[in-house]
Amino acid sequence: MAESTLHTRPLGGAGQLAVDSLALTDAHAVPGLYLEESALATLSINAGATAIPVFIGRFHELDGTLASSETCIAITSYVHFQRRFSAAMRATVTLDPTPRVSTDRALGAFAVRHYFDNGGGRCYVLPVPALDDGDALLALPSRIARCAEISLYCYTEQDGTEAVVYAALEPLLQETGGGLLIANSADGVTRPTTTAQRTAVYHPGVVTPYEVLPADDQVSLPPADDLPARTLADLRATEPLRYLELRRAVDEWFKVNYPVVALNASAAVAGVYCQIDRRKGVWAAPAGVLLNKVSGLHNPGSASVQMRLMANRINALKDFPEEGVRVWGARTMVDPLSSPWLNVAVSRLFDAAARDLRQALRFAVFLPNNETTWSAVRNALRSYLQRLWREGGLHGATSDEAFYVQVGAGVSMTAAQIDSGLLVVRVGMAPVRALEFIEIVFTEQLTSALASADPS
Template identity: 25%
Template sequence: MPSYFSPGIYVEEVPSAARPIGPAGTSTAAFVGVAPDRGAHLGKALPVNNWSDFLRLYADGENLESTPLARAVFGFLDNGGTRCWVVNVGEGGAITGTGQRRGGLQLLEAVDEISILAAPGFHDPVSHDALLSMAERLRTMVAICDPAPDVEDVSALTRVATPSSGKPPKPSEGTGGSGGSGAGSGDAGPTAHRPRQSDFGAFYYPWLLVRDPLSGELVHTPPSGHMAGIWARTDGLRGVHKAPANEPVRGAVDLAYLVTRPEHDVLNPKGVNVIRHFAGEGIRVWGARTLAAEASEWRYLNVRRLSIAIEQAIANGTRWMVFEPNDFSLWRSIRRDIGAFLTRVWRDGALLGRTAEEAFFVKCDEETNPPDVRDAGMVVAHIGIAVVKPAEFVVFKLSQWAGGTETETIGG
């Protein structure tokens, strides 16, 4: 207590006991691939904040051949992305390190801000598995997998591809990467191109026709970079709870394959997010699913990414609690801080419920922390959220009455 020696009014600044939990970033992407300058910054992960940064770091030379990595970074920035990390694996490089040496994807594990992961130019089953495995292990990001080029048999996109036994994937011509064409060349049975099932991955089809930012020519390119930019744009304009779909693809002038409605009916339930061309509206993303099972609660992309964002925000905002006395005061602080954070999330429209009580709950008391849990040095809080799911199917009821025809929306 301070000492006062004369009568009067004294004002003190007392720190608040509450420690607000801020939102976690969701729009930083990471790209692993082959740079135009094949030898630039090998074995390093470097941040890129604009196209000039990328040119200075990875295309500083003359007569450089463009690559899927360059087109992906440009597409990311063109579609609303603002910051990404880039790893150049060099000519003939792999997206994973070998032996004791870290490389490729492993260089990104120390970068905490990454929430979107892609490897443009690598579209074989081994690369898909590496992307998905990293996202599943870290649980802080979602991986975007690219399809193989020139896939016109859409049924192949519904079958999971597996690597051929003992054979490396064949490089694709004109892609600048070393990814294979899908299923291994030694596989028996029908052709397969779909990545394996995962709650932390997304898959888009088909490739895009874009104007190359280096050569100025029209070329086909994998969609992951443009899709990552749309994710970042949607996060900034609407929030991570908004599904990144029904959005225009900036920079795309055409598609490598035009998917029909019956084909889309087959692909969507299998977790293949189709990019469609609509007359008068241009090219739009028309799917927002993960590679999870059809019945999984994580089958919608925005649900998965919102959950990651909430988990990260809570983990970052409650780090001060580590080594605090595990008593009623700590439990009350946990309920207060997390409750205040989730209330803001609910008010932003990310949680479903007419009231905050309907949208979430936070339970942290002697029931969740019995003596054996406290003796183990743990504090346990149970948190439940009601996440808003996208209106993927909008149903209209058409009826007639004496005054004419009436249309009524009955479901979403």
């Protein structure tokens, strides 16, 4: 079993309202139910949401300007996203002297849409307009950490800044229960340098059927003396001939530079994590799932690259004829021969349990560090793990085979730790692991062998 250690610091006693056995006194002369203050808290541990991603990248405000925020913005649906952000790519046309088109290549809106199209639920968006800004990158962990329910990290852009953004998220991945980075490998070889057990890498990207061509009101025109209009929509009403010239230039530019909308796999994969968690549980492997809104693979590389993805600790996306593209891997970046954290589901299960238990054990901060508190903690944790085991998240014929909870003097704590007010709880779980390989052995009796063995 893998083991997780949880620590809290009790600071003193505090009463909690609980139904308790009462000694009969003059105050209990009338039959009925009486409540009194008890030093023992009743504790119930609820399972929190397990797949809440944050999408880091470039996003546009509704007025077309690049969005910026020092906090993560909660999004409940794609309709909600469209009310808060622009869902299209923006462009600018300049006359120099012929029309010249440019765009900031923001892919955040398309990534969020792809996430919801693949079963995603509640998520967060963190707009960072200048991804080469060192201060903005350093601030990423603290901004994300303010939203405790975030457990998945996705970067939406494809502009060569992936490595520095992944590295900036490393402080989050080093925390117990710190979540999982869903990363992308552009070439099927390169991987992030982040904590291996909390990083899952995917290759290649995907081609989507989304429309990238901006509408007239999403194409900006710089201010000029002979061009008072601010967008193509304005120009269409005042100078129709010039509008046609610029519209044609925009269409041709996007046809050459953006013939399709190609996205990193991470957004769709985050959606798969979400739907698998809802249907089965966080312990189930998020793989084998057919992706929605995918028309093909983007830059899949050579056959040799595809064959070596597993050796490179990168999860594959595979295109099956007459079926479509499926997520065909659910591993972290760890060495498969030396770590128990190989499966994404195992890593996420322990992270989810650590977050739930850490949140629940805050009650103990106000209780004495004695056997009464230890018993309450032990019973609550066993109840939580029992439920997890019965739902199929833990392996074992009995609960004793599936998990253990250790708390107490000489069991999980020394006398010095108890005297210093440190509560140490050791939790072990036997996770269910995904079946990745099926071996079938065929045995066939050859008739020639039978004939040679016939003594007649």
